[in-house]
Amino acid sequence: MSWEKEGKEGSLLKWYDIMEAEKYEYTVGPAGERFFQGLKENKIIGSKCKKCGKVYLPPRIYCEDCFTKIEEYVELKLDDAYLDSFTTIYQDDDGQKLAEPVHIGLLRFKGVNGGLFCYLEGTPKKGGRIRVSNFNYPLRISIE
Amino acid sequence: MKVNIHLNKRVAVIGAGMTQFRRRILETPQEIAWEASSKALEEAGLELKDIECVVIGSAPDAFDGVNLKGEYLSHGSGGIRKPSSRVFVGGATGVMAAITGWYHVASGMCNTVLVVAEEKMSPARPHPQSVFRYIWDPILEKPLNPNLIWIFAMEMHRYMATYGIKKEEIALVSVKNKRNAANNPYAQLGGNITVDDVLNSEVLVWPVQLLDISPVSDGGAAMIMASEDVARRYSDTPIWVDGVGWTLDNTEWPARDLAYARYLEFAARMAYKMAGIENPYKELDVIEPYDPFDYKELHHIEGLRIAQRGEAPKLLKEGVFDIDGDIPSSPSGGLLGVGNPIAAAGLMKVISIYWQLKGTAGKMQVKKPVHTGLAQAWGDLMQASTVIIMRN
Ligand SMILES: [Zn+2]
Numbered sequence: 001m002s003w004e005k006e007g008k009e010g011s012l013l014k015w016y017d018i019m020e021a022e023k024y025e026y027t028v029g030p031a032g033e034r035f036f037q038g039l040k041e042n043k044i045i046g047s048k049c050k051k052c053g054k055v056y057l058p059p060r061i062y063c064e065d066c067f068t069k070i071e072e073y074v075e076l077k078l079d080d081a082y083l084d085s086f087t088t089i090y091q092d093d094d095g096q097k098l099a100e101p102v103h104i105g106l107l108r109f110k111g112v113n114g115g116l117f118c119y120l121e122g123t124p125k126k127g128g129r130i131r132v133s134n135f136n137y138p139l140r141i142s143i144e
Numbered sequence: 145m146k147v148n149i150h151l152n153k154r155v156a157v158i159g160a161g162m163t164q165f166r167r168r169i170l171e172t173p174q175e176i177a178w179e180a181s182s183k184a185l186e187e188a189g190l191e192l193k194d195i196e197c198v199v200i201g202s203a204p205d206a207f208d209g210v211n212l213k214g215e216y217l218s219h220g221s222g223g224i225r226k227p228s229s230r231v232f233v234g235g236a237t238g239v240m241a242a243i244t245g246w247y248h249v250a251s252g253m254c255n256t257v258l259v260v261a262e263e264k265m266s267p268a269r270p271h272p273q274s275v276f277r278y279i280w281d282p283i284l285e286k287p288l289n290p291n292l293i294w295i296f297a298m299e300m301h302r303y304m305a306t307y308g309i310k311k312e313e314i315a316l317v318s319v320k321n322k323r324n325a326a327n328n329p330y331a332q333l334g335g336n337i338t339v340d341d342v343l344n345s346e347v348l349v350w351p352v353q354l355l356d357i358s359p360v361s362d363g364g365a366a367m368i369m370a371s372e373d374v375a376r377r378y379s380d381t382p383i384w385v386d387g388v389g390w391t392l393d394n395t396e397w398p399a400r401d402l403a404y405a406r407y408l409e410f411a412a413r414m415a416y417k418m419a420g421i422e423n424p425y426k427e428l429d430v431i432e433p434y435d436p437f438d439y440k441e442l443h444h445i446e447g448l449r450i451a452q453r454g455e456a457p458k459l460l461k462e463g464v465f466d467i468d469g470d471i472p473s474s475p476s477g478g479l480l481g482v483g484n485p486i487a488a489a490g491l492m493k494v495i496s497i498y499w500q501l502k503g504t505a506g507k508m509q510v511k512k513p514v515h516t517g518l519a520q521a522w523g524d525l526m527q528a529s530t531v532i533i534m535r536n
Contacts, residue, residue: 026267027169027172062182069182
């Protein structure tokens with residue numbers, strides 16, 4: 001049984017329970033497959049709307065503005081990568097202090113819609129060239 | 145048109161689209177929503193920029209395994225930078241989304257609405273049934289660890305016992321709907337089965353057997369609703385929404401009459417009054433009652449006052465609800481045949497009626513001419529009911 005009862009003098013009778021499915025198995029979708037396949041070859045893949053020319057990262061099979069199907073995939077140039085924002089995390093989401101602070105960066109590409117959250121190695125700073133040190137997801141990036 | 149509420153604008157449906165209903169669709173929920181939506185826009189001859197407002201219908205978040213699914217689905221549903229909202233009343237959601245689209249237009253607030261319903265039931269492990277574990281009253285019901293199938297088994301048994309209905313008679317619904325689904329290009333589980341197949345299928349929770357239930361499914365459905373002036377500009381065959389109704393009955397299972405769908409009678413009366421329907425048996429030409437289980441279609445035909453209490457099985461046996469009968473019921477194949485991605489399945493029923501009235505249902509098209517149709521869905525803690533009536 002997943003529940004138990006607890007009765008205490010002066011307090012209400014309560015049941016405790018845990019609310020969750022055991023697990024989920026998500027699909028990445030056809031565009032998602034191209035993206036993750038690309039990472040295996042150290043490439044960052046976006047998808048391009050042929051109607052408005054917008055490039056989406058991560059790629060998806062439709063343009064949210066034109067609402068048309070996207071069939072073209074493009075490899076993004078790492079030279080166009082820039083750090084849009086970053087943060088440093090000192091506590092986890094249970095409120096526990098981390099042994100080492102963790103830096104997170106928002107990686108974007110010039111002229112591309114969207115971006116990726118990445119682990120940011122080294123000392124975070126604005127500007128400078130982005131280097132991707134590990135293409136396993138989540139990506140690890142650093143700034144030269 | 146007789147109405148019991150004040151209407152600013154008459155509302156039409158001018159386009160619809162669906163994805164295939166399948167188990168474990170590869171596309172993400174957002175991509176499923178987009179596919180259905182873009183097909184609906186195409187049929188209506190509109191572009192996303194012509195849409196003023198978006199209504200997203202999706203049942204529990206837990207199916208897709210994404211919290212706040214309305215937000216999650218919004219860009220796939222074309223809802224970005226527009227007034228967008230999500231409705232969910234469990235299984236009744238698909239028709240509630242259409243009703244919500246209807247009142248956005250009927251109120252005069254906007255002229256064009258995209259209504260999208262999406263559900264992906266296959267990500268949850270070990271089985272989507274597990275996401276229903278926590279819909280029960282935590283004190284009174286949860287300690288027995290109910291699941292939906294045994295609750296319905298209890299209801300089905302009460303229905304059979306009250307009116308002396310046999311399983312053979314109920315199994316005919318499954319036979320009919322799976323046969324109809326064979327004509328539906330979107331359907332997951334069409335085919336020719338027999339009453340014996342149903343009676344010999346695995347017993348899950350007596351009296352519910354495997355072929356009494358709709359399959360686990362993923363899918364999306366979308367519909368464009370418009371005010372009369374817009375509808376006439378874009379369509380030669382707008383289909384009018386002439387009546388809507390929705391109700392919540394008591395959530396308390398032990399307090400309800402399990403043999404009769406009172407929750408539906410109230411919703412139906414509201415919709416009939418609005419559409420000026422006095423005798424549903426005579427005035428309805430085609431219906432899509434909600435059929436996640438075979439007995440529910442009969443239950444709902446009675447709740448809709450199309451048949452007297454306990455009489456639906458008799459009419460079914462006489463062929464009244466066959467595709468060439470007096471009142472074809474679930475000509476799409478229903479949830480039993482098309483599949484049951486909850487919210488999408490409800491909107492699929494509305495779209496099926498729309499295509500029937502428009503005369504574009506293809507191989508699903510019923511034999512006789514049709515002018516008035518009804519779609520219905522039901523759910524939440526099995527006490528929410530939604531009804532929509534359309535005419536051509
Ligand atoms: Zn575009």
